[in-house]
Amino acid sequence: MRVVTADGEYVGVLSKEEALKEAKKRNLDLVEISPSASPPVCKIIDHGKYKYRQQKKEQQKSQKSHQPELKTLKLSFSISDHDMEVRAKSAKKFLKRGDRVRVVLPLRGRENALQKTAEKKMKKFIEMIKEEVDLRIDKDLEKEPRGLTMTISKN
Secondary structure (H helix, E strand, O other): OEEEEOOOOEEEEOOHHHHHHHHHHOOOEEEEEEOOOOOOEEEEEOHHHHHHHHHHHHHHHHHHOOOOOEEEEEOOOOOOHHHHHHHHHHHHHHHHHOOEEEEEEEOOHHHHHOHHHHHHHHHHHHHHHHOOOOEEEEEEEEEEOOEEEEEEEEO
């Protein structure tokens, strides 16, 4: 097997026993890096550090591969300005992270007669978000059986 040190120094082509002796002499471990190569490549390194670095690489890969989700924010017809600001803050956080946001304003009973007021509330909410985030409206404001919905994402 071809043996290399942690520094990248080439030791040579050694038998398994010789490679293990060389690793013990340096108080390190013999780790097979490329078993399919001819001859197989082994490295004399600290196995604990090697495993730790591999785990860190895997964690970084998983962090970079954030899958965008569809988050739902629910407003109410009689929502106060402060509550709307809190929801807008959440929406900004979701959008900055790369998620899509579905804004829902359910209408019940007599609220259905006040469509224009509900639309104004939705537009006001969108304006609050537009101040900090460059928006793209994926699904425009539309009436559904139970209220108004809109889907937005970061441009």
